[in-house]
Amino acid sequence: MQQRRFQIPAEEKTVRELRAGQRLLLNGTLITARDRAHRWLAEKNSHELQPLLDGGALYHCGPIMQKQGDVWICKAAGPTSSLRQEPYMAGLIRKYGIRCIIGKGGMGPETAEALREYGTVYCSAVGGAAVLYANTVESVEAVFRLEAFGMPEALWLMKVRDFPVMVSMDTHGNSLYRDIEKISKTRLGKII
Amino acid sequence: MNLNFTIQDVERSALDLIIRCSCELPPDVRAALEKALDREKPGSVAERNLHAILENATLAAKQRQPLCQDTGFPLFHIAYPQQLSVRSLQHAVEKVIVRATEQGYLRPNAVDPLTEKNSGDNRGRGFPQFSFHEHDAAFVRIRCLLKGGGSENVSVQYSLPDRELRAERDLSGVMRCVTDAIYRAQGKGCAPGIIGIGIGGDRAGSLQCAKEQLFRNLEDSNPEAALKALEEELFLKLNQLGIGPMGLGGHTTVLGVKAGAIHRLPASYFVSVAYMCWACRRSEICIGGDC
Numbered sequence: 001m002q003q004r005r006f007q008i009p010a011e012e013k014t015v016r017e018l019r020a021g022q023r024l025l026l027n028g029t030l031i032t033a034r035d036r037a038h039r040w041l042a043e044k045n046s047h048e049l050q051p052l053l054d055g056g057a058l059y060h061c062g063p064i065m066q067k068q069g070d071v072w073i074c075k076a077a078g079p080t081s082s083l084r085q086e087p088y089m090a091g092l093i094r095k096y097g098i099r100c101i102i103g104k105g106g107m108g109p110e111t112a113e114a115l116r117e118y119g120t121v122y123c124s125a126v127g128g129a130a131v132l133y134a135n136t137v138e139s140v141e142a143v144f145r146l147e148a149f150g151m152p153e154a155l156w157l158m159k160v161r162d163f164p165v166m167v168s169m170d171t172h173g174n175s176l177y178r179d180i181e182k183i184s185k186t187r188l189g190k191i192i
Numbered sequence: 193m194n195l196n197f198t199i200q201d202v203e204r205s206a207l208d209l210i211i212r213c214s215c216e217l218p219p220d221v222r223a224a225l226e227k228a229l230d231r232e233k234p235g236s237v238a239e240r241n242l243h244a245i246l247e248n249a250t251l252a253a254k255q256r257q258p259l260c261q262d263t264g265f266p267l268f269h270i271a272y273p274q275q276l277s278v279r280s281l282q283h284a285v286e287k288v289i290v291r292a293t294e295q296g297y298l299r300p301n302a303v304d305p306l307t308e309k310n311s312g313d314n315r316g317r318g319f320p321q322f323s324f325h326e327h328d329a330a331f332v333r334i335r336c337l338l339k340g341g342g343s344e345n346v347s348v349q350y351s352l353p354d355r356e357l358r359a360e361r362d363l364s365g366v367m368r369c370v371t372d373a374i375y376r377a378q379g380k381g382c383a384p385g386i387i388g389i390g391i392g393g394d395r396a397g398s399l400q401c402a403k404e405q406l407f408r409n410l411e412d413s414n415p416e417a418a419l420k421a422l423e424e425e426l427f428l429k430l431n432q433l434g435i436g437p438m439g440l441g442g443h444t445t446v447l448g449v450k451a452g453a454i455h456r457l458p459a460s461y462f463v464s465v466a467y468m469c470w471a472c473r474r475s476e477i478c479i480g481g482d483c
Binding site (some may be wrong): 011014017021036061062063064065066075076077078080083104105106124126127128129130131132134135142149150151152153164166168176180181182184185187188190191192 | 237241243244247248251252255257258259260261262263295296298299300301303308309310314340342345364367368370372375378379380381429432433434435436437438439440441467470471
């Protein structure tokens with residue numbers, strides 16, 4: 001299947017057209033968030049981030065950034081495991097209108113249900129491929145909670161060009177992870 | 193025995209070591225990934241993911257950038273001659289860790305669980321982790337492993353017998369534990385993983401034994417015949433699970449399996465599984481002599 005350019009922010013309608021297995025090149029601004037940021041977004045009402053998250057893309061990532069003069073340079077920015085955010089994810093989708101989540105390893109049933117209900121997709125990036133993704137970052141636009149959360153857990157706004165992902169959980173209840181887990185469960189029974 | 197190097201030499205070499213560790217995939221890991229690529233179906237998700245992994249490793253080495261943003265928990269195994277002080281060696285490496293962090297080769301990863309403050313320079317209580325061994329040679333050997341957090345989270349310990357797994361206190365029981373661990377991990381530990389197994393010991397010793405296996409070269413051969421057979425059989429079995437690179441399917445779920453065994457108590461039979469992501473960043477350097 002061909003890769004397709006996909007613009008962030010996105011409309012619900014466009015997101016609902018996507019299917020698991022489709023490959024996308026994301027263009028626009030990604031907002032990184034991981035463990036502490038999820039809890040913080042759930043507990044607070046971030047007025048600064050609300051308009052950016054609405055229709056936006058949340059990237060499960062704790063990047064390495066380096067300050068050169070006044071600008072931040074992204075050195076490494078691969079995905080982190082998404083499942084840890086399962087307790088918060090559905091709530092954040094509902095609250096902020098996030099249209100696209102990027103991470104690795106997939107998410108649980110509560111998130112899957114939120115994807116279906118609100119029209120959001122979960123996209124997979126390749127874990128560990130940090131330079132590949134850092135090279136798609138055109139600029140680091142802003143950072144929130146850097147002092148309080150530290151570099152990996154701050155919320156970084158990164159403008160990306162052709163950031164490659166694959167839709168792995170869509171708005172129609174499909175999940176590539178669930179399919180593979182089922183296959184491996186059958187095989188597990190056979191090998192032991 | 194006179195030493196032909198100073199502690200400044202140790203610092204310089206340790207900085208090289210850390211930079212190399214963060215930016216370069218060890219040749220044996222790269223070779224295992226290339227071999228895996230041949231096994232995957234052309235045009236499959238698995239093939240694409242492995243391509244991305246290899247391309248990323250090439251870019252990281254060329255651009256001198258960390259190949260994975262999670263530079264993990266830095267572990268150092270240091271063998272030293274008796275004339276050297278352990279404290280001065282630890283101090284030298286800690287100094288260099290701070291520098292490597294400033295230079296963007298390591299992500300600041302040390303978080304105080306009580307204050308939730310990130311120390312910002314990769315120093316903290318028990319961070320990084322050191323293990324020192326005195327040896328008879330006149331050189332210092334430093335081994336570094338950057339152990340990622342995602343894979344650490346799926347590492348696990350079993351206590352045998354385990355009724356649910358029908359695992360008895362024998363190698364077939366060990367096999368049941370390891371297959372269970374890898375099934376549960378799915379793609380969350382950044383498969384294809386490298387699996388360290390520790391059999392026996394107390395709880396901490398067992399986990400440590402498992403982790404030490406991750407320092408081994410993938411192409412080495414276990415001198416203990418029973419463990420060698422266990423490693424080979426598990427390698428084949430685990431790759432039949434179909435989990436594949438990143439848990440998105442394929443024939444490559446693990447790149448290697450390495451097992452160690454240490455004496456246990458009559459009361460305990462622990463099996464520990466240390467999962468290392470494909471980005472198995474380990475490196476070694478010797479100062480004042482050849483490794």
